Amino acid sequence: MKSNSKLKKVKPLSTNKSVDFNFREQIMHYLKRWYWFAVGLLICLALAYIYIRYTIPKYNVSASIMISQDDSMGESELAAFQDLGLLENKSNKIENEIQIIKSRTLITNVVKRLKLNVQYFSQGRVLETENYPESIIEISLLAPDSIIQSASKVFKVKIVSNTKFSLLGEGDEKLSDHSFGNTIKTSIGDVVITPNFKEIGNKKGETIKIQISPIKWIAESYRNGLGIFPVGKNSSVVQISLNDPVKEKAMDIINTLIDEYNEATINNKKQTSARTATFINDRLDLISGDLTEVDDEAAGYKAKFGLTNDISAQTQRVADSDTRNLQEITQLSTQLSLIESTRSFILSQEGRYDLVPANLGFDDPNITNTATRYNTLISQRNRLLTSSSEQNPAVININQQIDGLRQVLIESLNSLKGAINIKLNSLKTQDRYFSGKLYNAPIRQKDLRVIEREQTIKEQLYLYLLQKREEAEITSHVTLSNAQIIDRATTIGSYPVSPNKKMIYVGALFMGLMIPFLIIYVSELLNVKVRSRQDLEKVLTMPILGSIPRTKTKDKIVVSRTNRSGIAEAFRILRTNLDFLMAGSNKKKGKVIFVTSTISGEGKTLVSSNLAKTLTISGKKVAFIGTDFRDPKFHNFLDLPKGKDTEGFTNFIMNKDLSPQDVIYAEKSEDPMDILPPGVIPPNPAELLMQDRVAEMFVYLQKHYDYIIVDTAPVSLVTDTLLIGHYSDLSIFIVRENYSDKRALQVPENFHREKRLPNMAVLLNASFNQGGYGYGYGYGYGNQDA
Incomplete structure (x- = not known):
């Protein structure tokens, strides 16, 4: 076995030292x-699979429409008010139309x-599948609409035969048997369940929920799920999209919503035309009566005085000029009458938010444009009030715009009236001149002309x-809708948009790696324990014996x-390394080796007892001494005659009659x-170790x-x-x-620097990783037990 005989000694500790x-x-x-990481990936991928497996897929359906923006105020004198926020710009109009499309009223109508x-x-x-647009059975609710609209109930119907079915409870237990077409009394009123197919018996045993x-719940759900937004910043094209598990259902919802919106806009425009027609009919009735009175007056005057149409040649030229002048006066008087009628209607409180007559033919195009714009705002306000209240910010904004337009319209009418009056006064002056010329004409002819005028x-x-x-x-019968359909509702792709399998699995892979990484990182960040030999090398300057x-x-x-075993070989290598550390000693025998630590539980007794045993096996005569008089562990490691109460070192110190051989x-x-x-536990361990008997024993x-x-x-707990x-x-x-706490490594480092313990070296105990650290005893031996 190859051993690492060289002991590594790190550089002295420095307060300014930076660890690379x-x-x-x-x-x-x-x-x-x-x-x-393997477990994290397995768990996260399994959760992702379960989520995808048990999640109902949803498909994206969208349609495109173009909202009409024919009403333009670009050339109107009111365009100056746009910067003041009194008038609605194009983007605001699109946004208002989007809010109308998404209104609860329209969506409730769709539902x-x-x-x-x-x-x-x-x-x-695994999952329930919705049957749409048709199911094998159909339920009819016989209760009033007010009850049906707020009803909430779940029925489980199990097909028994062509004519029979059973109602099931929440646990699929049978509640009752019924026949198709019969009335069933329920908590939401009477209902009738009928089959949609003749051979429904083929579906025997199938359960339909x-x-x-x-x-209102369904309407609000779809209202929140609808996505309605302009395609571009300045575009009037709007895209309507919806995600739903049933593609056909989503398409029907969007298409029906577009139809409802078009019907609502057409009805609003027809209402505007109807109000205009009503106003005109009222004026016609009034003018018709006045015209009849004037006709009767003219006929009676001629009949009373026997007047004819023959006029003298002398007065003919003056009469012709006067006629042209009178025509102009007539036209201007007509304009004044129309202006006054319009002003009276606008200023009346009853017509404060009613439509004003449009296209009345004023000579001033600005008045016509202003009236058109005024009617547009009134229509928008009426549409918004169908799904909101007077306190809605959008309604308040439109009210402010209507008030501003009303004021501008009145001022424009007043300005036009003043101009006409000036011109009319001039024409009347000329008329008086012509009348003077005709003074000598028959008075009756003059009076008749007034009547004719x-x-x-x-x-x-x-x-x-x-x-x-x-x-x-004509306008009321050719009214067009606001929305022009560009694309009917259709699905985008054949794959569901939710759940997104690719993104979910990528996210699961990421989380499967990231969660263990964060756990390890945080544990490493918060850990203050010695984890490896490198932690010792970073702090200590004394020799490291190994591990x-x-x-x-x-x-x-x-x-x-x-x-x-690996641990036995480690102690043998430790025995070899002791010779290198004590090579400078002149002692041939009686070499004293202290084994200590910072706190209890770090393995002093384990290391010291096995080190003593290793030296004994090598043929050396070894004495193993316990000087931990406060909490000795000798009796746990060695077979003593009386266990913990065996006489030992403390007995020798206190009893001078005992010789070393006795203990x-x-x-x-x-x-x-x-x-x-150690012997019996004394009350004063420190004082005992200061006795001369200690030196005698050593x-x-x-x-x-x-x-x-x-x-x-x-050493950190007591001074013994x-x-x-x-x-x-x-x-x-x-x-x-x-x-061991890394912060406590400063204790042995200070002892070594201050030389409070001679010839110090550190040993790492209970090391987990032996690869590359220490003596190489793992090679060839593994982790065999004794």
Whole structure:
């Protein structure tokens, strides 16, 4: 066997010393625990498989629509208000339309239309599969709609024959037998279950679960699951997507939602046209009555005074000019009348949030654009109020925009009215001039002209309103929806989007490696115990004797002539290394070796007893002494005549009648060594060790033995060992792997620097890893037990 005879001595400890990072050492911490990673990977991959196996797959279904944005305010004088936030920009309009599409009202209509609150499931070996769009049976609820919409119930139906079925309980126990088509009384009212196939008997023994849920729950569930977002930043194309285990169901939901949205927008536009038509009809009724009165007045005046249409040539030229002037006055008067009617409607509290008549033909295009924009905001407000309240921020924002537009519209009308009045005053001045010229004309003809003038105004206004009513009727019958369908709902790919097997397995691999890594890393980070020989080399400047491997044997004395286990070889190598450490000693015999440690439990008695046994086997005369008078372990390792109460060192010190031979015992085994047990436990161990009898005993031992192995007390707890330290030729300091605190290594280091114990060396006990550290006793021997 090859032994490492050279003892490594590290550089002196320095307070400014920086320990280099040893990558190989760090890797070894993890490679030594490779089974942790194997177990972590196995558990995480198993959990991933179970999750995927028992999770219902979901598919992604999406559709694309383009929302109309015909209403433009780019050329309107109101465009200046857009920067103030009073008017809605394009992106805000798209966002408002998205909120309308996602409103509870529309989604609830979809749920009711598709009867999504009633679900049918076929029970499989692992998962339940939803039957959609058709199940082998169908349930009909006979209760009122108010009860059906809030009902929550689960039925388990087992097919017995073509005409019979059984209702099962939660544990699949039979509750009752029924016939298809018969009324069944339940907690949610009467229900009727009917088959959807004639040969339903072929499904005998199959169980169908019918789950009835409140409509608002289902609607809210799909509302939260819907993804509605613009395709681009400035695009009016909107994508609607939904993840669901049943692809056909998701497609029906999206397509029906688009249809519901289009129907809602069309109804809103028809409502606008209807309100416009109603306003025009009311004005027509009023104007029609005025026109009839003027016609009757003109006819009665002519009949009363017998007037004809013949006019003198002299007044004809003035009359022609006056006629053109009157036409302009008539047109302006019509505009003023229309302006005043519109102003009265807008300023009335009853019409505060009603639609104003559109396309009334004002000469100012800004007024027409403003009225169109005003009606658009009123329509949007009405749509939002169908699924929200007055306190909704979006409704408040639209209210503010409507108020701003109303004010602008009134100001525009006032401005137009002022301009018309100025022009009208000018024309009236000219009219008075022409009237003066015609003063000499027959007064009756003049009066008749006044009547005809009023008649013309009423007639033009009446014809104008008739035209607008026809336009409103045409618009109401050719109304288009806001949404243009680009792509109907369809699935993206044939594979489910959830669960994502690839990502789950990758995540499981990552977690399977990361969790053990973090556990090991944190344990290493928080660990303050000595873990290896390197921990000693980093701190201590004294020689390192080597290490004693950990053993599973229950034997205390593991060394014998025939034992070739790893731990036995370690003690043999330790015996060899003692010669190198004590090579400078002039003693031929009586070499005293102290075995000590920082605290109790680090293996002093184990190491010292087996070291003494190893020296005995080599043919040396060895005395094994116990000086730990406070907590001796001798009786646990050696067969003493009276066990723990055997007379020993303390008895020798206290009783001067005893000689060394009286307290020294020969071991009862092959290759016996002599033993000096600690003796009875005294009340004053430190004072006893200061007695002259201690020196007398060591003189005797050095004279009669080759080696004296002394099992001492821990140095950090009591001063006992330091009191007799000057008798030592070699002090072996025991450090136990995974037991001794690294912070306590400063204790032996200080003793070594201050030379409080002579010729100190450190020994690592209970070492787990022997590869490459120490003496090579693992090679060829393995970990054989004694």
